Amino acid sequence: MSILIDKNTKVIVQGFTGKEGSFHAEQCLAYGTKIVGGVTPGKGGTEHLGQPVFDTVREAVVATGATVSMVFVPPAFVGDAVLEAADAGIELAVIITEGSPVRDMQRAKAYAVKKGMKTIGPNCPGIITAEECKIGIMPGSIFKKGNIGLISKSGTLTYEGANQVCNEGFGITTAVGIGGDPIIGLSYIQLLGMFEADPETEAIVMIGEIGGDLEIQAAKYIKEHIKKPVVAFIAGQSAPKGKRMGHAGAIVSGSAGTAAEKMEALSNAGVHVVKSPAEIGTKIAEVLKK
């Protein structure tokens, strides 16, 4: 078992023939991901990486039966691409693109919710079910199969966390990079719930960052709903206070979004909070050997 994706998941790539899309789609295919086609408007009817190319997502879905889309469309057009995926009945869009306008993503996310399409990202490394299916840009080799679920805002900390867990002799069920943009798709709460329900996942690693209050909400949720052990790290304890001109964003959420505040909330919820990312692996070992 795993969450969201496995070896049978059929994936299409939006922005399939572009430089980034091509490179990473090839890596995913090599990992074993069932990429069954791609979409690049104007290139429909051709073939790329041995897979059919379509002009629209709708055509691709009808022809291939894909349920997941990996999105590499450039920032100016990514909002439209996600709307198209939602409209065509895609169930999960994994949005890798970095630099998408907030307004566009806000609209796309709202429409995705309305259509019942889940989204991951944008500006994220993607999702991987170890040794089965990789949809994203992470180095597949570090994710050994095992029993730890991983959720992270940061890309490289996803790798760091997974690597430590595997070096300690454990492995990963599914790892999800949720992205750090103001508007993101699946977040800690939904994913924690999925890992709690997944019989193979025994413990969860949660990696957060300063800013916003998603980790605070997650702490409340963990306290009430999560029985599996959770190890957490919050990056940015030593970051200087925001140099931004306005602080209005913090007023809305009613929290300053500091690392200290988040760590305290998580600790109070019974989460094993580590002060350095270098302790993620050893903490997992300690928690699971108890």
Add this chain to the structure above:
Amino acid sequence: MNIHEYQAKEIFKKYNVPTPNGYVAFTVEEAVENAKKLGGSIWVVKAQIHAGGRGLGGGVKLARSLDEVKTLANEILGMTLVTHQTGPAGKLVQKVYIEEGADIADELYLGIVLDRAREMPVIMASREGGMEIEKVAAEAPEKIIKVAVDPFIGFQAFHGRELAYGLGLAKEEISSFIKFAAALYKVYMENDAEMIEINPLVKTKSGAFIALDGKMGFDDNALFRHPDIEAMRDESEENPIEREASGFGLSYVKLDGNVGCMVNGAGLAMGTMDTINHVGGTPANFLDVGGGANAQTVAKGFEIILKDPNVKSIFVNIFGGIVRCDRIANGILEATKLVDVHVPVIVRLDGTNAKEAAEILKNANIKNIITASDLNDGAIKAVAAAKGN
């Protein structure tokens, strides 16, 4: 990206958001000319910097004669203004805004930001205008009225009524307030603003609403479709080293410690700083070299880190994903030829091809380069090196 008050007011005017008349001035002579152009007998001389709290810091003053305009402009232009948002170093004032006086009956607050939790813009209003809104939020949050607007329906009259009745406005004021808020919402949405703040929003004795101040920040990712706003960028407001770094795709923030850091990915960069702190050291900077680290970006990174004389060692922490570690190791070797790196460099390379990378560094046998096996080991070695051990 942030802009100045006078620029925000230019945008407001295009959308019929009422503001007092005014002109920006770069010299004292210009300031006096502007006052003459405006006419009247009372003017406000306002320092233009990217920070709030200018009034309390002495950057906003009232003039009752042209002579006073001259004296005040002379005083404010060239001053280093320190406010609660500039930090202790303050900011140099290079331009002033000369504005006509307003007959103030009441001061309110009005702002629009993105509510990340609800994933929609939220309009905030308060009767406590002219005060630091952060303070109001902390001490009396009930005094801030918040109304979220679903962009699928846009700003509607009922949103305006919720704000107006929440503020306790008089019957005859409500329709002009709603018109004001609707126009401001349009400014926010059509320009991809990240935040707008009007503090104070003034109610005049004749019952009109006027934006006495205006602060705007924009979504950097959307600037490509707003060349007119991009043109308002004031580079003198940005840190020159941070700006230089961003020109090379590097994200750099200077800190006060002595262990320089070069890391790929913002999260790991922060995590590296945290680890340095955790093992008893202090980071000198945040530096994210991004996903495509190569010899040129690494060399530039060394150059920027070494501009800080406090730096006593550098910790290079790269988790090679798609970028292979052996290529980064070669990049580091090349970079040390391009830049004179005179402090110990602790290198931790992990991920794809990490073993090959370690061999390359070992065989190069450069005395300044120390390899580390993992994040913790690297942090300990870097902190020890900074202490001269």
